Amino acid sequence: MEINVMEILFFIAILWIMVIVWKINRRVTGIKHILDQLSKQYGVPxxxxxxxxxxxxxxxxxxxxxxxxxxxxxxxxxxxxxxxxxxxxxxxxx
Missing domain, CATH: 1.10.10 (Arc Repressor Mutant, subunit A)
Structure with missing residues (x-):
């Protein structure tokens, strides 16, 4: 069973995309928390x-x-x- 170079590159690309999505999700969660705090502080309905x-x-x-x-x-x-x-x-x- 031989692993092709393209298969390895594809696997690495998928892992890289998953890491990027995870980081973006963390940022969005942080931004949501900040927006919640600001809306409470300034009385946004x-x-x-x-x-x-x-x-x-x-x-x-x-x-x-x-x-x-x-x-x-x-x-x-x-x-x-x-x-x-x-x-x-x-x-x-x-």
């Missing part, structure tokens, strides 16, 4: 859709809330799930 989403969550309609969040905010499925989970956590901490 919360997104109006959050009230409707919280109501759906309290009624046990988390999946419907995720769909509305995705459609309204232009989020991916994973981002919608995370957004609704964040609202759940904030609701429990209040």
């Amino acid at each position: 919360e997104n109006p859709i959050n009230d409707e989403l919280r109501k759906l969550i309290s009624q046990g309609e988390a999946i419907k809330a995720e769909k509305i969040a995705r459609k309204t905010l232009g989020l991916s499925m994973l981002e919608g799930m995370q957004y609704v989970d964040d609202l759940k956590k904030k609701g429990k901490n209040s």
